[in-house]
Amino acid sequence: MKNGASNNKEKLDRLRQELGQMQRQLREEKVPLAIIFEGLDYWGMANDINELIRWLDPRGFDFHDMLRPLADEKERPFIWRYFLRMPSKGRIAVFDRSWYFWAIYEHYKSKDKTRLNHRLHDIRMLERQHHDEGTLVIKFFLVPDKERKRNDDEKVHCKGKFHLSGEEFIDDIKNAMEEWKEILDTTNYEHAPWVVIKDGDEDETAIIIIEAILQHVLKARSKKQNETSMRRYETVKVVKSSALDEVDLSKMISEEKYKARLEKMQQKLAELQCKLYLKKVPSIIVFEGWDAAGKGGNILRLTASLNPRGYRVAPVTVPNDEELSHHYLWRFYKMFPKDGMMTIFDRSWYGRVLVERVEGYATAEQVERAYLEINDMERMLTSHGTIVIKFWLHIDPSEQLRRFKEREEDPYKRWKITEEDWRNRSKWDAYKQAVDDMISSTSTKRAPWTVIPSNDKRYSRIAVLEDIIERFEDRLD
Amino acid sequence: MKNGASNNKEKLDRLRQELGQMQRQLREEKVPLAIIFEGLDYWGMANDINELIRWLDPRGFDFHDMLRPLADEKERPFIWRYFLRMPSKGRIAVFDRSWYFWAIYEHYKSKDKTRLNHRLHDIRMLERQHHDEGTLVIKFFLVPDKERKRNDDEKVHCKGKFHLSGEEFIDDIKNAMEEWKEILDTTNYEHAPWVVIKDGDEDETAIIIIEAILQHVLKARSKKQNETSMRRYETVKVVKSSALDEVDLSKMISEEKYKARLEKMQQKLAELQCKLYLKKVPSIIVFEGWDAAGKGGNILRLTASLNPRGYRVAPVTVPNDEELSHHYLWRFYKMFPKDGMMTIFDRSWYGRVLVERVEGYATAEQVERAYLEINDMERMLTSHGTIVIKFWLHIDPSEQLRRFKEREEDPYKRWKITEEDWRNRSKWDAYKQAVDDMISSTSTKRAPWTVIPSNDKRYSRIAVLEDIIERFEDRLD
Structure with missing residues (x-):
């Protein structure tokens, strides 16, 4: 056990170096990367995310805490606040909660299936359109391990207190597991896959997350090189009569x-x-x-x-x-x-x-x-x-x-x-x-x-x- | 009267052309311009502002409706939301309500003189620092003319309904005239002057506003050319003993x-x-x-x-x-x-x-x-x-x-x-x-x-x- 832990430390050190290299490579090649975190836990997620972002070069990534929309954002289309935060060329965006969370939370509260389907339509559009223009997307779903012993004393870690101010998000998230299961299945696209992780030992979780990112980036990059311009789109039908020719340009008014x-x-x-x-x-x-x-x-x-x-x-x-x-x-x-x-x-x-x-x-x-x-x-x-x-x-x-x-x-x-x-x-x-x-x-x-x-x-x-x-x-x- | 009105129309046409030229010149020379509107009226102001901004090239200006801070902005220093909206080089920013409005509104509600003085200190800093780096600032205060007949049917013009949602801003603004008088006197800087206007006939008001802007820009620009590097700052006292030399660099820990x-x-x-x-x-x-x-x-x-x-x-x-x-x-x-x-x-x-x-x-x-x-x-x-x-x-x-x-x-x-x-x-x-x-x-x-x-x-x-x-x-x- 002692040995396993120290092996993990060494492995983590190496993976963090590789993560740094990957980040520099993406920057050079101007490839954007979006990393999404969802899950049933709250404090555990924060911990895991921190163990990822601390090792990224802060000049090249943005962290987005997306729990709830601001008043201003509520008065826009659902997808708006996410679209604007998608990473630009060569940057990494880390989303702590994403478009999925809010769509499911809304549905959990309202049971409005039609609206959920609209949301999922918009989400597909968001991920698809960004993929088509070269953005890499990977999505993590963290399931807390009940056996796990964490040092998560409420008083010390402000557990659950960040941003919550009285609302019962945490329980809602846990209780919405049925919604989650269906969504994880239907939105597990090859170009934006889900990685479900049992959120156990801190170092082990960090290893799984970093390895998944490195692999996804490697795969997506090599795929892209082989596939360039493989995709074909229907060409537009030639319009015989021009809509413009039919316009009566002699119309006047005194x-x-x-x-x-x-x-x-x-x-x-x-x-x-x-x-x-x-x-x-x-x-x-x-x-x-x-x-x-x-x-x-x-x-x-x-x-x-x-x-x-x-x-x-x-x-x-x-x-x-x-x-x-x-x-x-x-x-x-x-x-x-x-x-x-x-x-x-x-x-x-x-x-x-x-x-x-x-x-x-x-x-x-x-x-x-x-x-x-x-x-x-x-x-x-x-x-x-x-x-x-x-x-x-x-x-x-x-x-x-x-x-x-x-x-x-x-x-x-x-x-x-x-x-x-x-x-x-x-x-x-x-x-x-x-x-x-x-x-x-x-x-x-x-x-x-x-x-x-x-x-x-x-x-x-x-x-x-x-x-x-x-x-x-x-x-x- | 009929003749006066048609003279005004011609004059306005000419002034709008000059305004356009001024805007292009500021853009070329990369000079930022901030135009601030305050006043006791609400709908009349909107009207006057519209008659200015409609004639600006929309590629070169930003309109900022600054009535109240967003929730997000309330959790920052007072000056924050204004500082971020100051115009960048070659652009014009038009402020519909500004830092003055909110400082006075707060004071009107709280009678907290100390806070008001802090605000005024911050405001001086904002205007001074931007002036020193080349931003032009002009401030208008519109006093509604009681004689004025406007077509301001509430139902047609949504009078007072934009952004208000029940709060009694309008009456508060009017009743805060005492506060305003003092502020207008003490903040009438040469580099950021107040222009007080009796808000009467629409065309006449538009003429006064555009002329004031043209004159201020002309004056500030010619002044700047004469004054370059006229201002002198105390040079820093030479520090005899370097703070760094005294640092004990041998300090270690096991x-x-x-x-x-x-x-x-x-x-x-x-x-x-x-x-x-x-x-x-x-x-x-x-x-x-x-x-x-x-x-x-x-x-x-x-x-x-x-x-x-x-x-x-x-x-x-x-x-x-x-x-x-x-x-x-x-x-x-x-x-x-x-x-x-x-x-x-x-x-x-x-x-x-x-x-x-x-x-x-x-x-x-x-x-x-x-x-x-x-x-x-x-x-x-x-x-x-x-x-x-x-x-x-x-x-x-x-x-x-x-x-x-x-x-x-x-x-x-x-x-x-x-x-x-x-x-x-x-x-x-x-x-x-x-x-x-x-x-x-x-x-x-x-x-x-x-x-x-x-x-x-x-x-x-x-x-x-x-x-x-x-x-x-x-x-x-």
Whole structure:
């Protein structure tokens, strides 16, 4: 026994060195790793997690104590607070409780099976989407060994007192074993496996955990090298008739009518914003469109009567370094509205299947996958209750040329037009194909695209506001 | 009247163009601008703010609705949530309510004059420190015009309903006019002036606000160019006897004694962590020291028995792009612990007066200023109740050389030693001077430095833990 213990110490020392090497290798190769801890115990888990993270280089990992959502997080889709904490490239994220815990806890309290299934759907999406972009995920479930003797005097170790403040999480977790068993079976994916551990001797548990991590990383890494681009996605059906060709760009509205209707609609929007706020309904309005199609002007008319405390314009440009080091949807999650609030996107995640496709920043496989990923994400949003409205502002090439020239001549607007705009213009046909594919692949019943004829700015603005008002009123009925 | 209104429209159009130009100029020159709105009104303010921000380029500004702190923010120093939201280089931050509002609201409720004075001290620090690093600050106070006729039907505009959920903020704000008058007088700094506006006609108010911003920016920018390096700081007194020379580096402890004491102290620390957690006392432990002085090893011994849910190791290395675009203390604010939690800094804000001084990344003026800024910040932390413990791990050059060589020979530790370590070593004397100045300038009663003789690793670890235990117990008495 004495010998076994000292053997374990030596083995642990070696494993910790290997763990350090693995961490440095993942950093060099920019591979993110998520390590999840769930279990029936509370203090024992803390102990085991501490014995892992103490030996990681603190410059390269984040520890997330995910017991309960903050007030702020409760007003977002279920998956939101987890998605934002997924590790960026080359970093390790250690989750003390995860998406599983809260889904099961909710179900244990409410017995709402439908909601649990929604949660599991979102969880699959989270793990799958991150796996597909290169994140490694390993999940531990710790079962306390009844025989185990630990030095866990309550007074010394603050046992169970961290974060609990009176709620009976611990007993609830233990009693939810039936829920856990089913979940462990159905969510044991090859790309995100469960490792169930009898949480016994401290050193032995540490050895099992570190070995499992090293093996999973090794296996996933070698698999990835063999499998690169093995996966095939259905190519998008070629759309015979372009949705854009059918748009009647001659639609116009007179200055007089425009002014009268605009003011009324802006008042109406202020009223609807208030009602949605009081009913806690979040909304997302996406503006996509050709360069100079009038996104900015449209947004100015939309926000004219809104309360700034309830909306936010989210401009989407080139991602910064931090954003690039995360899943490509991460920066949009960050901007999703709280319940009752409105986010207006000036360009959006659809850049993945537009500019990134046309310019070749995303591979063909990534673009094909993106249609599914985006549909999944928008389904998740609408399931949460978010209104998702998407506009494509459509103009023709000659109208665009007219506006480019107008901008170049106006000293106050000259900064708005760049070399890039002219470059994009030269790729009109490629963009048109991308827009057609986007609309046919991501126009869903709950998050449809609306193509707005925008050669006439006044018509465009009125049509946009009309559509928004209609969608808002539909929800409030 | 009709003519006046249409004149105003034209003037507004022109001012909005100038505002856009100003924003682009600030971005180019990387100047941050903070615009603060306070006032006695509620809906009127929202309206005026909206009429400003709608015309800003959304890619370059952030809107902060600061009415009340979140639960999470209440467990930090008062100034924390504002400091983190100050604009980064080239960006504009618009604050709808600011640090003033909450300080006055607290005082209105509690009549606690001492606390108000603490708040005002922190506010001065916040505005001063940001001004000194180049941030422009302008503050508006809006007084509603009783004559004013606004279309502010409650049902239409959700008047007063945003964020209020039953609390009587609006009346409280109005009734706190006495508090406001005094504050407006005493905090009307040249570098962060108040502009008091009678909030009348919508267009007229918009004109006054935009003109005030343009003028303030113009004035501050031209002033800055004339004044560069005009300000003089007292140079640090030359310390005759070095604090480091007096350290007895021969102190040692035997392996046997070490093991026995270490385990006991680690148990004790777990107990104290729990007590501090339950009493909601936050703590900060700073490790500074020569390269290879044993910071990492010390931290490993400190965390061995701690609950990972209550502590966090914050490694401080080269700042990333986002951190560089903020005030140099910003990245440390982000890591300050919530009440009851512990943050262990592996290097810290003292880099400003160590590596940045020696390598010339900070100017002499910035270094002189940093001593004051750091003392101010630590005073702010200890006033909030945070325990601040600071260690300098001291070794001599020959011991460092021995450890460097040892690392180079160990395949598992080789990665730990870099070219930079050798470069730093060659500047031993310059660093020593910097350490001496740092200790004499920033060792305060509430946040003293402790120099730890660390030639013997065991002695160093025991001395560190002893000191921490003593400081924790002092607080708990």
